[in-house]
Amino acid sequence: MNSWNQLLQNALIGTEKKPPEPAALSTDEELVPALQSIAGNTDLDAEEQLLQATALLFIFRQAGQTAQEVKEIEFSISEAETLPYCSAAAKDTLRELFEYQALGLFYYWIRHCAAAKRIAPPELVPLLLQLAAKNPELRDPIRVITGKRGEWLAQLNPDWQESKSLSLEESWEQGTTDQRVAALRQQRMENPETSRSWLTESWSKEAAAVKQKLLEAFDTALSDADLPFLESCLKDKSQKVQQQVLELIRQIPESELVSDYAQVVRSSLVIRKEKTLLGLSSKLSWEVKTPVEIHPDWRKQGLETVSNSKEFTDEEYILFQLLHWVPPPLLNELSGLGTIELIQALQKEKLKQWLPAIASAAVRFRNQDWINTLAEQSDSFLPVLIVALPPAKQDAYAKTWFTGKEEFFIPVFVNRETEWPAPLARQLMNYTAANPYQYTKSFYQQLMHLLPLEGASWLDQFDPPEGYQRHYWQSIKEEIQPLFDLKKRIQQSFNA
């Protein structure tokens, strides 16, 4: 034991029980004479001896500090970057973004940086990796702009491990549930057969909640080849899993279930174009033949047999539900009419109440022709269509229907990846500004990447009707004005 530890022991136990012993304080050769002289001084009591020796050793330890020499340390070095760093101006905007925490502008910055084939400066990489750890949707884009330094840092910090790139197989085998779903979805696009074999092998070992998550990946590249697997899952122990599988099967036109539904529709619905009395024009006849025969299992699967709408009789209501689950071209087949003609006729004959079911089926079976035609031809608002329309057609649909139906459009529009067209953005902001308690500062912070720069000049023009709303909007406006300015500087910094 060295002299310091010896003294430490004396101090811990107390000099009353364990006074310092001169002989024990001789391990540090250079200090022996001084320590011995303290210990041998009979004028000093044990406590004073201990404190003096401690003070001496304290200075000795502090002044005589050495650095440990370690020849071989295995510590990796980051690979050299292959892309240049962003400009100083772009770096400044990124640092400022961390002050504002405006998620939408992070998307914007990251997208500009990736498009310019630049990477973030190393001193901001840890903050970006932290951001990626909190926002899984940003992981992939951030991986691109943090370069080799980001990869290297992620290996050193377990909290950032998810930020490092894993192969599809690795993500499937070792990843979190979200990573596994993403890998499965990717694999379904690239190689659906492999994705099915992954799932078939692991299915029995997965928990019900995980199964539900994994089934979400089936909305990508769903086809009749998935049927054997899905049908085998209908006997799963979990009711929720069963219901989810059923919904997927209902999206596959080749499935036995969908063809059974179609069979019932064929035998119960008669659509004819008939001449009017004078024979000068024609009208559509839409006749439901009763009884509508259904399979007993369908009730267990959620089919209602009693109408909850005054627009439908019970039999009609069964048919209305079945129309949700059959591909819309069946109606072309039954009527012998083209899609435009059929939709126009349905409106003329006051049969509009059937349109929501047809629209839902068009979306379910991803029938883009029917989706677009319904959006263009129907004079009823069919909210289910919005999400299935391509952006340009969404804009056109909003032009007709936005006012008064804002709450149907906003949830869809916030998921856009590109900026909203200016007229639409203005209309949308006019609405959100009038509802400042619902659409607070954070709404704009999340969506700044979607708002066009000219939005800054509109802020003063929005004027909520009530005084209390005006006051709150004023405070929101002050918070978001600098975000527009920052967005402009981000754009300039990458364009310079």
Add this chain to the structure above:
Amino acid sequence: MNFSEDQVLALAPDDASRKAGSALASPGKWVSKGKNDLALWGECQGSGSKPYQTQIDLQSIAFKCSCPSRKFPCKHGIGLLLLNSRQPALFTDAATPDWVSDWIGKRQEKAVQKEAAPAKPVDEAAQAKRQQAREESIEQGIDELLTWMKDLVRNGLLSLPEKGSAFMEEISRRMIDAKAPGLANQLRQLSQINLYQEGWQSRFLEQLARIYLIAKGFQHREAINPLLKEDLSAAVGITISQEELKQQSGITDQWLVIGKQLQEEDQLTTDRTWLYGLQSGKYALVLQFMVRGQGLQFSLSTGMLLQAELVYFPSAAPLRALIKAQQPIKERPPIKGFNGWKEQLQHRANSFARLPFQLEIPALVHQLRPVQHKGAWCLQDQENRLMSLPDGYPALWKLLALSGGAPLDLAIVQKEDRVEPLSAFYQQEFIAL
């Protein structure tokens, strides 16, 4: 001087001012703006009818604004300086408005008057009497402190965790009564050691030894060299007049700001700025105190280079200093630091030989590489020697990101056996860590 955005933001007194200042760094917010060699100014439209007049003395980096904010610098000052660093071309107006020339004129006048002002007559006899009374009071306090320390080691430190914090707070308060606030502060540091953390025993004994050295040294101050006596006086808490200190001539050099630390305690923020003299090779620590985010005489941030005269507080190993006069400069000559731990530790040993109870020693060390060894983060020099970083060092990831596993020149401050990096020299500039 052109400030980088980092440097401007580092001047903000708190996060809220930093954010609000950033929001004001937009041309549309300023009704007028201008600049010349002496000052930067602008008028910002606030909520009132009259715009706020914001002005910055560019020679000695001081701020003034007509807004009612009690923060210093206010968001307008930060915003204006930030706008200038982002878009200097916008500041085209060089004709100084009256309100700016008045302020700058008054500042210059004041500085001249201060230099020319005759020293107030001092009643030396009364001063000596007061000094003697205070020293007697401190000596009585030290007698009690030494008795307390002896009791402590007689009964053993193992019983400390049971005694609770009141045991040490009481003796600390007694030192305040004895007019020895420096000793009270040392005892407070002793009470802040976590007695439930591994290794507390050694840390506690080391701090006890430091207090013992100061106390005993003060008792025997007449027998030791005058500079060390000054250190002992400062350590027990006897302050010296900063005005008197400023009358002395100092060291004029190009001083590089190598690090900045903020410590907050009881609504008092201590701004600790570490400087390195490029010609003299000397290190300095400038302390400034702020109450609730207000008023710093000098606004300095890491990486800034100043042409300044510094006066050191008298000490056997001078470190704490006052800035007597300063102005920012642009060109930085090459920097000479220590080549590895051996040189730095030798410097430290020499410093300890002169002043045995000092706590922190700064240094610029070339080519240090952050590495992990046996689960702990260390800095490795070119000769494979390691020194440990403090546990939970907050800027670890920023340091690693800058290094990428390669060596960097670092400004560090060593406390006990741990070294804390303050800033890193990266791509020709010092970046605060």
